[in-house]
Amino acid sequence: MHNALFSPLNLGALACRNRIVMAPMTRDRAGPDDVPGDIMIRYYSQRASAGMIITEGVQPSPSGKGYWRTPGIHSAAQIEGWRKVADAVHGQGGLITMQLMHCGRVVVPANRGYEADIVAPSALPCPAKVPGPDGTPVATPVPRALTADELPTIAQEFATAARNARAAGIDGIELHCASGYLINQFLNPASNRRDDEFGGSAENRARFPLMVLDAIAAAIGPDRLGFRISPGNGYNGMDTASPWETFAPFIEAAGKRGIAYLHVVDMGDECPGTLATIRRHFPGAVIANNMLDAQKACALIEQGAAEAVSFGRAFIANPDLPRRLREGHPLAKPDYTLLYTGEERGYCDYPALTDQA
Numbered sequence: 001m002h003n004a005l006f007s008p009l010n011l012g013a014l015a016c017r018n019r020i021v022m023a024p025m026t027r028d029r030a031g032p033d034d035v036p037g038d039i040m041i042r043y044y045s046q047r048a049s050a051g052m053i054i055t056e057g058v059q060p061s062p063s064g065k066g067y068w069r070t071p072g073i074h075s076a077a078q079i080e081g082w083r084k085v086a087d088a089v090h091g092q093g094g095l096i097t098m099q100l101m102h103c104g105r106v107v108v109p110a111n112r113g114y115e116a117d118i119v120a121p122s123a124l125p126c127p128a129k130v131p132g133p134d135g136t137p138v139a140t141p142v143p144r145a146l147t148a149d150e151l152p153t154i155a156q157e158f159a160t161a162a163r164n165a166r167a168a169g170i171d172g173i174e175l176h177c178a179s180g181y182l183i184n185q186f187l188n189p190a191s192n193r194r195d196d197e198f199g200g201s202a203e204n205r206a207r208f209p210l211m212v213l214d215a216i217a218a219a220i221g222p223d224r225l226g227f228r229i230s231p232g233n234g235y236n237g238m239d240t241a242s243p244w245e246t247f248a249p250f251i252e253a254a255g256k257r258g259i260a261y262l263h264v265v266d267m268g269d270e271c272p273g274t275l276a277t278i279r280r281h282f283p284g285a286v287i288a289n290n291m292l293d294a295q296k297a298c299a300l301i302e303q304g305a306a307e308a309v310s311f312g313r314a315f316i317a318n319p320d321l322p323r324r325l326r327e328g329h330p331l332a333k334p335d336y337t338l339l340y341t342g343e344e345r346g347y348c349d350y351p352a353l354t355d356q357a
Contacts, residue, residue, distance in 0.1 A: 002294050002295070002297075002298040002325055002326065003298075004019070004298045004301040004302045005018060005019050005020055005294065005297060005298055005301065005309070005322075005325060005326075006018045006019070006020075006322070006326060007019065008051075009051065009285075009307055009308055011052070011226065011260045011261045011285050011287075011307070011308070012172075012221075012222070012223030012224060012225075012258075012259070012260030012261070012285075013172070013221065013223040013224050013260065014052060014095060014097065014171055014172050014223075014224065014260055014261075015095065016051035016052045016095060016308065017051055017093070017095075018050075018051040018322055019051050019301060019307065019308040019309060020050055020051050020297075020308075020309065020310075020311065020321065020322045020325065021050060021051055021052045021053075021054060021263075021287055021308050021309065021310035021311070022047050022050040022052070022053040022054060022310065022311065022312075022315045022321075023054060023289050023310040023311060023312035023315070024054045024055060024056050024057055024099040024101075024174065024176070024228070024312075025056055025312050025315075025316070026056050026057055026067060026070060026340070027043070027056055027339065027340065027347060028067065028068050028069040028070065028340040028341065029043070029069060029343070029347055030069045030070060030071040030072075031081070033075065033077055033078070034059070034065065034069070034070065034071050034072040034075075034078060035071070035072075035075075035077045035078050035080075035081040036071050036078070036081035036082055036084070036085050037081065039343060039344055039347060039348050040071070040081075040085060041084050041085050041088045042088075042348040043347055043348040044085050044088065044089050044096065045085075045088035045089055045091070045092055045094075046319035046320075046348060046350075046352070047094075047315055047319050047321070048088075048089045048091075048092035048093065048094025048096075049092070049093075049094065049320055049321075049322045049323065050094065050095075050315070050321070050322060051095070051308065051322075052095045052096070052097055052171075052308075053089060053094060053095065053096045053097065054097050054098075054099050054174050054263070054310070055085075055096065055097070055098045055099055055170075056070065056071070056099065057070065057099050057100070057101025057176055057181075058070070058071050058072060058073050058098050058099060058100055058101060058161075058165075059071075059072045059073070059074070059100075059101065059102065059103070060072075060073060060074060060100045060102055060157050060158050060160070060161030060162075061074050061102070061154075061157040061161070062074065062112070062114060062116040063102070063116045063117045063118070063119055064101065064102035064103060064157075064182070065103065065107070065111065065112050065116070066103025066104075066106045066107040066108065066111065066130065066181075067103070067108075067111055067130070067131070068108075068111040068131065068132070068133050068135075068340075069111075070101075073098065073100070073161045073164045073165050073168070074157075074160070074161060074164065078164075079164050079167060079168045080168075082098070082165065082168040082169075082170060083167075083168040083169055085168075086168055086169035086170050086171075087169060090169065095171050096170055096171055097170065097171055097172040097173060097174050097226065098165045098170045098172075098173055098174070099173075099174040099175075099176050099228070100158055100161055100162065100165075100173055100174070100175055100176060100216075101176040101181055102154075102158070102176075102181060102182040102183070103181050103182065104119060104120045104121075104143065104181055104182030104185045104191075105118060105119075105120035105124070105125060105126045105140060105143040105182075105185060105191070106126045106128075106130055106140065106180060106181060106236050107130070107140055107141070107143075108130050108131070108132045108133075108138055108140060109141065110132050110133050111132060111133060117144060118140075118141055118143040118144065119143055119144050119145075119146050119150075119154075119182075120143035120144070120145060120146070120182070120185055120191065121145065121146065121185050121186045121191060121192040121193075121194055121198065121199065121208075122145050122191060122192055122193040122194055122199075123142055123143060123144060123145045124142070124143070124191055124193065125139070125140050125141060125142045125143065126140045126180070126236050126237050127236075127237040128140075128180075128235070128236050128237055131340075135340065135341070145194075148196050148197070148198060151198065151208050151211060152211065154208075154212075155208070155211045155212045155214075155215040156215055158175070158212050158215055158216055159215040159216050159218065159219040160219075162216045162219045162220045162225075163219050163220065165220075166220050166224075171224065172220070172224035172225065172226065172260065173216055173220060173224060173225050173226070174225075174226045174227060174228055174263060175209075175212060175213060175216060175225070175226070175227040175228070176227075176228055177209060177227050177228055177229050177250075178228050178229050178230035178233060178265060179230060179233060179235045179236060180233075180235045180236025180237055180238045181236070183208075183209045183212065184229075184236075184238060186198065186205055186206075186207075186208045186209055187202075187205050187206060187209055187246055187247065187250060188205070188238045188239055188246060189205070189239050189246070190237055190238055190239035191237065191238070192205050202245055202246055202248070202249045202250075203249045205246070206249050206250040206253060209250055210250070210253055210254065213225065213227065213254055213257060213259065214257070217257060217258075217259070222257050222258040222259050222260070223258065223260050224260060225259050225260055226259060226260050226261040226262065226263055226287070227254065227259065227262060227263065228262075228263040228264070228265070229247055229250075229251065229262070229263075229264055229265070230264070230265035230267060231243035231244065231246070231247050231264070231267065231271045231274055231277075232267035232270040232271025232274070233265060233267055233270070233271075240270065240271075243271050244277055244281075247281075248277075248281050251278065251281045251282045252281050252282070254282070255281065255282040255283050255284055258284075259284060260284070260285065261284060261285040261286065261287055261307070261308075262278065262282050262284060262285070262286050262287070263286075263287040263289065263310065264278055264286060264287070264288060264289065265289050265290050266288055266289065266290045267290065268290070268291075275288060275300070275305045275306060276305070279305070285307040285308070286305075286306045286307055286308075287306060287307065287308045287309065287310050288300050288305065288306035288308075288309050288310070289309070289310040289311075289312070292309055292311065294325045297309035297311075313334060314331055316334040316339075316346075316350070317331070317332040317333055317334040317335075317350045318331050318332050318350070319350055319351075319352050320352040320353055320354075323352075323353060324353065329353060332350060334346070334350075
């Protein structure tokens with residue numbers, strides 16, 4: 001059943017044994033100093049039967065952190081923690097790609113545990129409240145607008161993070177260009193009010209995101225690099241009025257760079273025709289995401305709308321999701337009260353089929 005999901009796929013240099021991708025999900029379980037610990041090692045290794053795991057968003061630098069207990073990839077201890085994660089996933093025959101996520105203006109300072117700049121394309125605060133250490137949403141501070149001559153340095157921080165990830169044994173990098181974080185903040189006119197060459201037209205707003213893609217590609221190779229977008233998603237104060245005016249110049253330019261894949265959150269009625277529009281603007285492989293079941297996912301691949309599909313929530317309570325989809329087993333439901341808290345509970349204590357009585 002659903003044979004299309006189980007054929008192998010090469011995304012650039014990333015050899016996936018099936019087309020079922022684990023989507024990136026923030027889970028707030030990093031240890032002290034934002035180092036991946038034992039429960040993160042267990043969590044990811046349990047899900048290694050995915051064709052590819054994409055990790056939760058990982059901050060490339062101290063200023064990239066916005067949320068409570070998210071992991072980093074900029075210190076020696078963090079690199080060593082991720083090496084243990086990668087080794088555990090590879091030990092199960094899996095493939096693991098790291099999503100690099102710089103929060104930009106989406107920051108609660110108390111979540112960091114250290115002092116660091118809050119930066120963005122323009123000095124405009126995130127209009128949405130963001131959860132603090134106890135989970136209570138609070139207002140975010142006004143960020144400092146980055147100067148044009150700082151942008152190459154920020155791009156190199158992403159490149160260094162990518163090299164760190166590869167040194168840890170991580171197979172590839174996904175650049176988070178969605179959900180109102182730094183890259184999306186540059187792309188979107190609601191958060192980018194600059195009057196220099198990095199603001200104004202959609203082509204200008206894409207300059208810094210492309211600079212970051214180029215820096216990462218130069219560091220690890222474009223065939224190990226993907227990126228994620230969510231056209232029509234207003235999360236964290238993004239303008240949704242003209243999603244393709246915003247994203248088309250960016251994805252067309254990215255498509256000329258030999259990048260391994262584009263990962264898209266299909267917002268459905270909020271952005272009709274997303275996958276068809278992406279096919280017109282991006283020549284490479286596409287991973288489709290959002291509220292898919294096995295039948296819908298299989299149809300997307302069979303119809304040529306996407307090369308692979310990603311599942312988020314379904315992987316939370318079903319560590320062996322590919323087996324359950326292949327054999328037609330019912331899916332367990334996650335406990336949503338434990339998404340961001342509970343340590344092992346609601347994180348790495350969901351049983352695989354073979355673990356159940």
